[in-house]
Amino acid sequence: MIGPLVFIHEMGHYLVGRWFGVHAETFSIGFGHELKAWHDKRGTRWRIGALPLGGYVKFAGDAGVASEADPAWLELSPEERQRCFPAKPVWQRALIVLAGPVVNLLFAALVLAGFAYIHGENVTPTRIGAVVEGGAADAAGLRPGDRILAIDGEKVELFPQLSKAVMTRLPGEEVTLELDRAGRVMEVPLALGTRVERDRFGNEYRIAQIGIQAAESVQRDVSLAEAPIVGLRRTGELIAMMANGLVDIITGRRAISELGGPLKIAQISGEQAALGPEALIAFIALVSINLGFINLLPIPMLDGGHLFFYGIEAIQRRPVSPRFQEIAFRSGMALLLGLMVFVTVNDLGSFGLWRGLSGLIG
Template sequence: MIETPGFLFTLVAFVAAIGPLVFVHELGHYLVGRWCGVKAEVFSIGFGHELAAWTDRRGTRWRIGAFPLGGYVRFKGDMNAASQTDPAWLQLPASERAESFPAKPLWQRALIVAAGPAINFLFAILLLGGLAWLNGEPISQPVVHTVEEGSAAARAGLRQGDRIVSIMGRRIESFAEIAYIVRLRPAEPLAYEIHRDGRVVSMTIAAGVHVEKDRFGNVFRLGQLGVRSNTVTLREVAFWEIPVVGARRTGQIFVSAIDGLGQIVTGRRSIKEMGGPLKIAQISGQAATLGVQSFVFFVAFVSINLGFINLLPIPMLDGGHLLFYGIEAVQRRPVSPRAQEWAFRSGLAVLMTMMVLVTFNDLSSFGLWKSLSGLIG
């Protein structure tokens, strides 16, 4: 087993992963805001005490905060980092009101807000597409060549030569897509459609449970079907295909993120599996020790999840703002300031609760509570 990297190395890797992603996310808001004629008063990477700052010729203060988990762009007319509207914007001179965020049409405000998550997905597309361009893309038909004895597939009656057409109603185009679905669903019965001898056979298969420990000692509970393919080939990816292949891989990871959240919400997976900043820091250090490409893949993975989380309809997040704009579009007037205030407070409470929960999970995964109980005992 490879030893977990030291604290300093892990910290540097964590900052190297999170820092650029936060910058890219906020840059999306900033660039679209500028395109729409909105003045950015502050562009911050991190929160809390200001470590460094400068003001550009447009009057935007660029700052680096001591707490690196996040960032924000505060546009003219915003009251705070959460982009709540400052009622005082109406008292500004006409020329300044024109460059305020609340003065812009609904579609422009929505575009500015959506640009943050969108650029996270775009960034991941370029990274994953670039890796495929460098290494090639594994291609395999979803045809069963080997069925492992005693596996879930063997018990369900899968045979050599069966072509898996769909799982859970999702079309399967490659063998790798089987793993994307099955690994997240250990012991969960899933509907399969199999093409066998010129006819389609429907069956329900519950994947087996495989407990896997990586080289750093992390333990994962994964679904395992028990089938293999012998038709894997490595396809060379042309430069112009980078966005196409990257988008396909990003889509697969995005769907997996939605699946994972859905399983936690419905109780099919334990909430203990949710990780937070400490776990991300640990994995970033581990990924960095495995090489540049492993680290780049990890950054792409986090970028996708960052975009996904920000789209959740929780006030304080981009998705919460977009929800308000959707309501505004339907009722043809903004959500009342009082309702927004209560929503933002509720959203902050939800986020703080989740932060405490995932931090507790992180510390549990590090064995802290077990160590403390041993000391107390």
């Protein structure tokens, strides 16, 4: 699943690079031992690596796959230099780099637009139809007929918006609900309850909940013309949820054990495939958003790191010093490798490996 998403990511870089007249020397899907390779009529070497957990496009003038400039490009003829990545204006280089994450996000938006067109959009209002006895809402004094207007100041008009706002919070977290009760607006403090769910594969999830049911369920049809707008909006909502989750992990509100890596993605991919094509396609769209979002983070070695340096270059009217870039890229590589090792250890722990080993040792 990661291979095709990496392919469309790198294809974004490649196509915008071609648009600006940059020669792509290598287009690789995967790293490591070369399984297959061929050259096209433009002289680009297309290769497939044995490790399908990434990929890259190496443009003319790049010293390596991280797109750091090769000083040798300055020794080329004027015609050849015009085909090199470092010769292009900073805005063109920025667009070439930005194209990869943007294509991932647009791909996900297209998938979500398709789902909206097929299944419609849930526009259920936030009016309470029933309160779960003994739940968080019951304890806070919520009543049928109340309409929830906001949670911690975040306005909500539809039940799906309320659900997303609750899901980004932790079970037991204290929130403030703004209610409309028979025309009177009031604020009610509430401690979120916990719902424990187990899927058919034995995975257990602890999810925050208020403990209410909607007064009615409203589904509206989405036209073909409107579907892309709905897809883009849903993509934006998922990006916001990912950003909030990342901030929560960094600030310690969420356990760092929630981070998963390639092994976890492989496990969940298999589970979603077992649930049917729609579940798998929806999960692919989610991973594509993840790929686009993570690559936009301002970390050296990632697209966001390059964009950060191009921003500095645009402001100071000269590139960041090669020595500083080298230090930054080495640090970024160390950070990414360390993160890869950490999430792999997390993945193995979620599979029960460490518990099993401790039992054998004990």
